[in-house]
Amino acid sequence: MIKRAIISVSDKTGIIDFAKKLYEMGVEIISTGGTAKALSDAGIKVIPITDVTGFPECLDGRVKTLHPNIFAGLLAMKDRQDHMETLKELKIDTIDMVVVNLYPFKKTIEKEGILLEEAIENIDIGGPSMLRAAAKNYKDVAVITDPMDYDMVLAEMKEYGTVTDKTRFKLAAKVFNHTAHYDALIANYLWDKAGMEKYPQLLTLTFEKAQDLRYGENPHQDAAYYKDPLKSMGMLHNAEQLNGKELSYNNINDANAALELLKEFNEPACIAVKHANPCAVGIGEDIFEAYMKAYEGDPVSIFGGIVALNEEVDAKTAEEMTKIFLEIIIAPSYSDEALGILKQKKNLRILKLDNIKFRQEKAYELKRVSGGLLIQDSDHVDFSVEDIKYVTEKKPTQEQIKDMLFAWKVVKHVKSNAIVIAKNGKTLGIGPGQTNRIWSAQMSIDRAGEQVKGAVMASDAFFPFADVAEAAANAGISAIIQPGGSIRDDDSIEACNRAGIAMIFTGMRHFKH
Numbered sequence: 001m002i003k004r005a006i007i008s009v010s011d012k013t014g015i016i017d018f019a020k021k022l023y024e025m026g027v028e029i030i031s032t033g034g035t036a037k038a039l040s041d042a043g044i045k046v047i048p049i050t051d052v053t054g055f056p057e058c059l060d061g062r063v064k065t066l067h068p069n070i071f072a073g074l075l076a077m078k079d080r081q082d083h084m085e086t087l088k089e090l091k092i093d094t095i096d097m098v099v100v101n102l103y104p105f106k107k108t109i110e111k112e113g114i115l116l117e118e119a120i121e122n123i124d125i126g127g128p129s130m131l132r133a134a135a136k137n138y139k140d141v142a143v144i145t146d147p148m149d150y151d152m153v154l155a156e157m158k159e160y161g162t163v164t165d166k167t168r169f170k171l172a173a174k175v176f177n178h179t180a181h182y183d184a185l186i187a188n189y190l191w192d193k194a195g196m197e198k199y200p201q202l203l204t205l206t207f208e209k210a211q212d213l214r215y216g217e218n219p220h221q222d223a224a225y226y227k228d229p230l231k232s233m234g235m236l237h238n239a240e241q242l243n244g245k246e247l248s249y250n251n252i253n254d255a256n257a258a259l260e261l262l263k264e265f266n267e268p269a270c271i272a273v274k275h276a277n278p279c280a281v282g283i284g285e286d287i288f289e290a291y292m293k294a295y296e297g298d299p300v301s302i303f304g305g306i307v308a309l310n311e312e313v314d315a316k317t318a319e320e321m322t323k324i325f326l327e328i329i330i331a332p333s334y335s336d337e338a339l340g341i342l343k344q345k346k347n348l349r350i351l352k353l354d355n356i357k358f359r360q361e362k363a364y365e366l367k368r369v370s371g372g373l374l375i376q377d378s379d380h381v382d383f384s385v386e387d388i389k390y391v392t393e394k395k396p397t398q399e400q401i402k403d404m405l406f407a408w409k410v411v412k413h414v415k416s417n418a419i420v421i422a423k424n425g426k427t428l429g430i431g432p433g434q435t436n437r438i439w440s441a442q443m444s445i446d447r448a449g450e451q452v453k454g455a456v457m458a459s460d461a462f463f464p465f466a467d468v469a470e471a472a473a474n475a476g477i478s479a480i481i482q483p484g485g486s487i488r489d490d491d492s493i494e495a496c497n498r499a500g501i502a503m504i505f506t507g508m509r510h511f512k513h
């Protein structure tokens, strides 16, 4: 039986209705300052918390419910005679229900220019303590922290005259999940503010579900999509879907790969992705040119692919896009005419993403391994002309340097071993994910076909032997960009010198596994 409830909520959504119904069922309601006022104003009879504690709410609300009269009432086990006798001696009544939601810490730290003091004032102490006490004693106490649960609880009380054991247990689990999330947000915020080490001894990650997914990478794998609660600008989970079916697990993974590469470019750019690897990339004077270059870069693989663009899609580009089957298009905006054209394809997923060029300053990558987790900084280091190390007799032309810097941006996002052949702001051949470098090189050369002549080649890591440089020179590649650093660098440099082609070193590799 629920005879006494304590209600103390920051988010007052639905609370009047809920409390009214509890009251009508004969439940005595104890409440704190603001909540008590809201309930009384709505005509609900409440017992002020101070009547139960015999102590004033004080220190600007830092102490309201933190009192043994409350906590003994919450923690006493009703089937323990000694507990009940103790309560009787101390003149404390049991509390059968706790309805508490917490100070809005997340909302507070999301505010622009928030001061540490304000954030700290929004760390709830009494609320989590009551939630945790009630959840620990769930056999005797029903604890509700999510306003979405009010109706379900009322329905049970109506049907069974109480909240069932099973539901109380579930509500308790939900509470500890909630307080752990709440505390993780606080811990991470303070960790950052206190300038603590980047990778703490105890990692307290917390995420919020963005959506359930129909299945994972394969239909027999269950899956869900979680978002970082504090990151929204330019993030995929913030995209507005304008057309097509729900995104799948693979869609999200591929779209993420496309967006990560897209963020490398300021000029109009188009990325086509298949199976999380870029299959073609184009940059141009406008988005139409960028798209056409990406399409021509690999007209075979783009079929069924994900295409991301960093400028508004116009009608001309949309017209071209509808000529092939695409899974997803992501862009910052679409002209009305373009959207009309694209929407003719009922299944085409069209995503609109504001701030598509926004790149997070501090980002981490996580990878699950058996029984653990690997974490590292995202590979967000840029490379520019000033960083080039010229190593061959032949020096590259300005045009070749431009092409090489473009290819270098792309190769960074191709699974290792990665080789990219490009020319004139367009990829011609991408060789991804082979178990040795020469196969990736051969694949990219084959893909580029006749166009390889005069194009440039980028490699994500150094050449262990002269074979790749030789294959590139034989195919007609005019310049190569690669990190350098092999003990046999000289062999590759000599191969380039013999063939009379240019090679530059970046001094930094971009493995991606």
Ligand SMILES: NC(=O)c1ncn([C@@H]2O[C@H](COP(=O)(O)O)[C@@H](O)[C@H]2O)c1NC=O
Residues within 6 Å of the ligand: 008, 009, 010, 011, 031, 032, 033, 034, 035, 036, 061, 062, 063, 064, 065, 066, 100, 101, 102, 103, 123, 124, 125, 126, 127, 128
């Ligand atoms: N200090 C306390 O004893 C205390 N007890 C409950 N609270 C919180 O105070 C809020 C409700 O306050 P009010 O009813 O005054 O609007 C709730 O979010 C609740 O979690 C407290 N506040 C912070 O710790």
